[in-house]
Amino acid sequence: MQTQEMIRELRTKAGLSQEDLANKVYVTRQAVSRWEKGETVPSTDTLKLLSALFDVSINTILGSPRQLICQCCGMPLDDSMVSRETDGSANDDYCKWCYADGRFMYSNMEDLIEVCVKNMVSAEHSEEEVRTYLKSALPKLDYWKRYEELSDNGEFEKFKQKLAEEINELGIEGMPKVDKLTALLGSYINLEYPLPNGGTVKFLDDSATYLGTQLECEFGGDRYFGVAANMEFILVCTYGKDLEAPELVIYKKR
Numbered sequence: 001m002q003t004q005e006m007i008r009e010l011r012t013k014a015g016l017s018q019e020d021l022a023n024k025v026y027v028t029r030q031a032v033s034r035w036e037k038g039e040t041v042p043s044t045d046t047l048k049l050l051s052a053l054f055d056v057s058i059n060t061i062l063g064s065p066r067q068l069i070c071q072c073c074g075m076p077l078d079d080s081m082v083s084r085e086t087d088g089s090a091n092d093d094y095c096k097w098c099y100a101d102g103r104f105m106y107s108n109m110e111d112l113i114e115v116c117v118k119n120m121v122s123a124e125h126s127e128e129e130v131r132t133y134l135k136s137a138l139p140k141l142d143y144w145k146r147y148e149e150l151s152d153n154g155e156f157e158k159f160k161q162k163l164a165e166e167i168n169e170l171g172i173e174g175m176p177k178v179d180k181l182t183a184l185l186g187s188y189i190n191l192e193y194p195l196p197n198g199g200t201v202k203f204l205d206d207s208a209t210y211l212g213t214q215l216e217c218e219f220g221g222d223r224y225f226g227v228a229a230n231m232e233f234i235l236v237c238t239y240g241k242d243l244e245a246p247e248l249v250i251y252k253k254r
């Protein structure tokens, strides 16, 4: 039995109307109606409430054990990739690249496709195949279906643009203009910079998410610029192939 049928059955057995159920689990009647039409699935928190209310397991409500996938990018989710709310609780609906610090990282499907394509192209799947697949798969995910409701009217997008402008205004020699920033996980970009005394220093938090990008140095020589930023600071560094020999260019409080 599928989730939609299961919810309807549990509800009617309990003698509840859609409105009654909605009130008991703090959602709108429309939300209940959408679950029962199979358009959406209750959120993790609501599933816990439903499970307690009907005294059945979450898996029962879901019809069968399911593989969680990020409802923004479609990536299969295992425990290490699940996003967190600002209070540290897990949000099973999204991966930590798509949702971080209580914010959605993508407000534009094209941007997300560009990022995913780079990671998904392989010997078996050409860029064109991956692109075509994503264009058909992403619109079926919850985030994009509920985009009007979930998005912040482009506020975060505006912040990203402002941040890119601030970075460009630093006028760093040899660094091309930044036009797009994407979510990057601290643990992937937390480089150790050498200190004059022979020690090293790190500036980022492994578990935090930053906005950043990589750009090829205009002077060539196999050097790259790495940018990482958030509300508080902007960090620019350079490094060679595979993040070798990192050097800090600037670390500036905003």
Ligand SMILES: [Zn+2]
Pocket (backbone or CB within 6 Å): 070, 071, 072, 073, 074, 075, 094, 095, 096, 097, 098, 099
């Ligand atoms: Zn995702």
